[in-house]
Amino acid sequence: MAENTFLAGDANWWRQAVVYQIYPRSFKDSNADGLGDIPGITSKMAYLSHLGIDAVWLSPFYPSALADGGYDVDDYRNIDPRLGTLADFDDMVDAAHSADIRVFVDIVPNHSSNRHAWFKDALAAAPGSPERARYIFRDGKGVMGEIPPSDWPSHFGPTAWTRITEADGELGQWYLHLFAPEQPDFNWDNPEIIEDFKTTLRFWADRGVDGFRVDVAHALKKDMSEPLPSVTSFAMENIPLDGSNPLFDRDDVHEIYRGWRKVFNEYDPPRVAVAEAWVPAERRPQYARADELGQAFNFDLLGAPWSAKKFHHTIEFNIHLASKSKSSSTWVLSNHDVVRHATRYGLPKKVDFDKWLMSDGKVPELDLQQGLSRARAATMLIMALPGSTYIYQGEELGLFEVANIHDADLQDPMWLRGGKTRKGRDGCRVPLPWTKAGSSFGFGEGPSHLPQPAWFPAYAVEFEESQSGSTLKMYREMIHLRTQLQGAETLEWVHSRSKVVHFMRPGGWHSITNFGKKAVKLPAGNVMISSGPLLDGKLPANTTAWVTEHGVE
Ligand code: GLC
Numbered sequence: 001m002a003e004n005t006f007l008a009g010d011a012n013w014w015r016q017a018v019v020y021q022i023y024p025r026s027f028k029d030s031n032a033d034g035l036g037d038i039p040g041i042t043s044k045m046a047y048l049s050h051l052g053i054d055a056v057w058l059s060p061f062y063p064s065a066l067a068d069g070g071y072d073v074d075d076y077r078n079i080d081p082r083l084g085t086l087a088d089f090d091d092m093v094d095a096a097h098s099a100d101i102r103v104f105v106d107i108v109p110n111h112s113s114n115r116h117a118w119f120k121d122a123l124a125a126a127p128g129s130p131e132r133a134r135y136i137f138r139d140g141k142g143v144m145g146e147i148p149p150s151d152w153p154s155h156f157g158p159t160a161w162t163r164i165t166e167a168d169g170e171l172g173q174w175y176l177h178l179f180a181p182e183q184p185d186f187n188w189d190n191p192e193i194i195e196d197f198k199t200t201l202r203f204w205a206d207r208g209v210d211g212f213r214v215d216v217a218h219a220l221k222k223d224m225s226e227p228l229p230s231v232t233s234f235a236m237e238n239i240p241l242d243g244s245n246p247l248f249d250r251d252d253v254h255e256i257y258r259g260w261r262k263v264f265n266e267y268d269p270p271r272v273a274v275a276e277a278w279v280p281a282e283r284r285p286q287y288a289r290a291d292e293l294g295q296a297f298n299f300d301l302l303g304a305p306w307s308a309k310k311f312h313h314t315i316e317f318n319i320h321l322a323s324k325s326k327s328s329s330t331w332v333l334s335n336h337d338v339v340r341h342a343t344r345y346g347l348p349k350k351v352d353f354d355k356w357l358m359s360d361g362k363v364p365e366l367d368l369q370q371g372l373s374r375a376r377a378a379t380m381l382i383m384a385l386p387g388s389t390y391i392y393q394g395e396e397l398g399l400f401e402v403a404n405i406h407d408a409d410l411q412d413p414m415w416l417r418g419g420k421t422r423k424g425r426d427g428c429r430v431p432l433p434w435t436k437a438g439s440s441f442g443f444g445e446g447p448s449h450l451p452q453p454a455w456f457p458a459y460a461v462e463f464e465e466s467q468s469g470s471t472l473k474m475y476r477e478m479i480h481l482r483t484q485l486q487g488a489e490t491l492e493w494v495h496s497r498s499k500v501v502h503f504m505r506p507g508g509w510h511s512i513t514n515f516g517k518k519a520v521k522l523p524a525g526n527v528m529i530s531s532g533p534l535l536d537g538k539l540p541a542n543t544t545a546w547v548t549e550h551g552v553e
Pocket of ligand 1: 068069071072108179215216276336337
């Protein structure tokens with residue numbers, strides 16, 4: 001049996017870790033205000049421990065007006081009072097560490113919220129002042145400065161510039177926000193910003209935080225030389241490989257992360273980080289270099305259709321990419337920004353998820369059975385790969401996207417900013433069902449901040465605990481087996497039929513996924529686990545099995 005690599009104090013613990021993403025406001029509410037909170041997370045530590053994960057990553061829990069689900073941060077070194085206190089946070093970290101679970105927090109460096117003290121100071125100060133220089137302010141064009149400084153769009157549409165009213169009551173300068181107007185972009189050419197974020201990293205590392213997830217890591221540095229260049233779309237195709245896009249993936253962004261690495265290395269074991277960088281795959285290794293963040297999210301499988309060929313190539317390519325920076329790859333199928341994978345796989349190929357959500361999930365019809373089988377099979381596949389796996393709260397229950405949230409209940413800025421043409425990401429952020437009945441299905445003792453659907457009881461933790469073969473039980477068993485088997489970070493492809501992905505890990509451990517329609521033969525050995533029932537000893541469609549040649553001790 002291979003060694004368990006997740007030993008306390010091991011500086012490489014992250015390389016093959018299973019990291020569970022918590023969206024704190026939707027995980028567990030301990031004080032009946034409808035919002036999940038930090039004591040709620042602490043109260044579920046036994047659940048997380050039973051799942052067998054190595055770490056949790058908490059999406060933002062900072063004070064925030066929630067203009068973008070907490071990614072609009074008022075104060076980077078505090079807790080939203082609705083979610084708890086710093087003392088609650090310390091208790092949560094202690095409870096996690098006692099359960100051998102590491103803690104990642106989310107750092108949002110591209111922008112603060114418009115309620116951040118520095119942004120308020122900037123509004124009150126004059127153009128050209130040091131207070132304004134912490135953000136990106138520019139005069140408008142046109143005779144009266146009435147035209148935005150450039151044509152740049154925002155992610156949430158329509159424009160990335162908002163004009164302010166100056167202290168004297170007159171319309172004045174414009175500020176940049178690549179996301180919502182409540183999220184003004186910092187000026188990373190200003191050394192004060194560089195120093196302040198190092199203080200924030202140390203603040204959390206000193207409290208025992210083990211790692212950082214870095215939000216939109218590729219956007220911090222911008223080419224602000226006049227005249228500002230035209231950028232009319234944020235599409236990935238417009239990010240070239242030479243770092244020449246004015247807004248994203250510029251080469252000088254890496255200086256920032258080299259500075260951060262020095263901070264991480266002040267600690268023992270060194271703190272770790274993972275970049276959320278939506279850049280062409282070839283550019284990803286730069287963020288993952290050992291003297292920078294160390295790891296970068298690979299979202300390629302998340303975007304891949306259900307196809308053996310696509311999965312095979314994506315896996316091969318990403319293992320190669322990770323090795324370029326001597327990092328390990330990450331595997332992700334769901335997070336708080338995308339339609340849950342059980343739903344994606346239950347819809348026809350090439351469907352437009354935004355349109356599907358706009359039909360309240362009615363057109364085209366979702367094939368629940370296919371969606372869940374494929375989701376389970378895909379997760380079992382990625383769990384067998386070398387590298388770390390990021391799972392998103394609720395996927396261990398097999399949750400589907402909640403597609404029919406009423407317009408009036410939608411919170412995502414995409415909805416209003418996008419002219420009500422895209423519902424956005426609320427459907428994967430609905431509070432978890434813990435119990436089969438009761439107010440908000442055990443999420444809290446009151447209604448939840450986003451409404452839960454009537455089908456939740458069949459996916460509640462309490463229900464799945466009682467069902468053999470439930471998705472929850474499968475996750476627990478799979479993660480347990482994985483930690484027993486995970487050894488060297490190598491993989492050997494096994495030649496197989498075109499609709500099958502079959503590889504072997506050290507110790508004669510096979511993972512086989514059937515992407516086709518016909519059941520296929522399994523290799524000789526012991527079937528340790530399968531994502532669905534076998535058919536006369538064969539592997540049916542939409543199923544993964546793990547087989548050992550020698551059995552597991
Ligand atoms: C990241 C987050 C997303 C947020 C955006 C702006 O992509 O994952 O939820 O809206 O950054 O902070």
